[in-house]
Amino acid sequence: MDAPIRLILYDFRNETSVSIKGYFMDRTIVYPGAIPLDTDILNINRNVLIGIGALNAAVFGTGVVADGLECSPTVPPSLTVSVAPGSITQYGSVDPNAYGSLAADLSEQTVKTGINLDPVTFTLAAPSSSGQSVNYLIEATFSETDTLPVVLPYVNAANPSVPYSGPNNSGGAQNTMRIERVQLQVKPGAAAMAGTQPTPAVDAGWVGLYVVTVNYGQSALTAADITTLPTAPFLSFKLPQLRPGFSAMQVFEQSGSFTVPAGVTQVKVRAIGGGGGAGYHATLPGAGGGQGGMAMDIITGLTPGQVIPVTVGAGGISPASPGSGGGGGTSSFGTFLSASGGGGGQGGTATLFATAGGAGGIGQGARIIQGGAMGSDGITVACRGGDGGGDGRGRGGSGPVVGFAATGFGGGGGGGGTTIGGSNPVGSPGGQGAPGLIVVAY
Known part of the structure; x- marks a missing residue:
């Protein structure tokens, strides 16, 4: 230990005292035949108190x-x-x-x-x-x-x-x-x-x-x-339950709020934006929706009991009549970080060679940000809709088949195909984008 104390030892024969600078884990020495002093016991008690206090500080802090x-x-x-x-x-x-x-x-x-x-x-x-x-x-x-x-x-x-x-x-x-x-x-x-x-x-x-x-x-x-009280300083864990890192997790699949638990001052948050909906073109295959962006960071300085709003971005819709797919919604954790949704795949009625896939979203406000994958363009020569972007994306429909909705968080919807053969091809509706996600670990 490096916090010193001073011991005052008294020499009864010479009636003098000497000040000795010591440390809290020092131990008193006594000798056979020496006159016992009350400070022999008092210093032992004080040093034990401080030694245990130092151990508590190392374990619990101050x-x-x-x-x-x-x-x-x-x-x-x-x-x-x-x-x-x-x-x-x-x-x-x-x-x-x-x-x-x-x-x-x-x-x-x-x-x-x-x-x-x-x-x-x-x-x-x-x-x-x-x-x-x-x-x-x-x-x-x-x-x-x-x-x-x-x-x-x-x-x-x-x-x-x-x-x-x-x-x-x-x-x-x-x-x-x-x-x-x-x-x-x-x-x-x-x-x-x-x-x-x-x-x-x-x-x-x-x-x-x-x-x-x-x-x-x-x-x-x-x-x-x-x-x-949320601010009550009770121990969150006892030693047998203590695990390294973040040991608990709350998952938000829809918007709500996160209340910082007792004993928690930092959290690890991952946000995924909603996926874009696929396009629906009147005569061409529709394009796939883009994937939502991602943001991840450790947020410190929180207060137990603090309430933080959580927004989960909705998946983009695919229109019921020819048109471009809707963009996915932005997911956010308070004002700390966010991830925008993927763009909708192209559709409509304009004369085009091919429909363009939706752009991916992007993370913001975090040390780790990632852009979502773009949706695939519609493939006119194959009469096949474009696939959605990202993991869990919706597959594009082939021929007169509607596109598939995305199944994974933040995935883009798949574009619908077109009829095969004939001089008047007809497009099919696309699939919906998947909603985003917020994961809070603490």
Whole structure:
């Protein structure tokens, strides 16, 4: 460890002291026959505290981390909730107050853990006005206090066989234990009409864990009344479940929103735009639609509970009467990144040698972007429609066969063929483009 402390050693014979700069994983040396000092034990305790704190910092970082502390209704049902045993890990001064004969250490910081082995209960009250509800915030912080006062025996230098009672034979009690706990408190919000009641703000130096909602006339709480705050710093994984990289995934096949889970600050997003629809020409094979573009990146700096809109681009349509296919829609993840849809394949009634395939879409706003494959042109001499662009594309129809719709995300639709032989060929409708996709891994 590279964070130093200073130990003050006192030489009783020469009545001098020497300051020694040490490190937190140093160990105290004692010798047979030497006069034992209280600092021998106090420094061991402090060094163990700091050594474990350094390990916690390496594992959890220096942010607040909570574990356990599950909140549930009591049994039998009432307006009382119970917060189960658990712990909170928090960064702070090594010793904000003097520790026995060791001076306070405010300059050095470490990660300290408060542990509750017993549940803590809170009794709540329902609002007094009809139709109202109230939100109660349960918040936590690390607490360190000196307690367990005892009248200790002291050495009587004048008569060692008769010890003093307390310091200087005062008979006064002294605290004998510095305890580290999870301090919990409940904070009521203002009652308001149900659905509009505010949740109290988290106090400085505390972290919010739960919100408990109580309605007018309610006499017993259920689990449905207790909500974990998205910003609560609970551990997302325990070591046996921990896997490298991104271990969970949410797939959007239609538009919606992504709520950043508790404990998550970065996500890996892949966006695919919708595929273009195929063209439908009156006398020629229709052209295939283009493939949607792709964008992929890791997005950092997110906040648990943050809501991000997700748009999934629709597949382009193929017209029911001669005309060009519709373009695919753009897929986007908030304002972070997007992927445009593929262009529609050419169709219509104009005199052409061949119909042109739709252009591919393109990714935007990401470190990895890719253009979609273009749709194939209609093949007049073979009376065959052009294939759609990309994976899962729709195949073009041959002869008087309609084009096939795309089956893969972002694929373009296949163009319809034309009748074979004769002086008045007739084209066929094309296939639809496939919708896009958003994949969020965290």
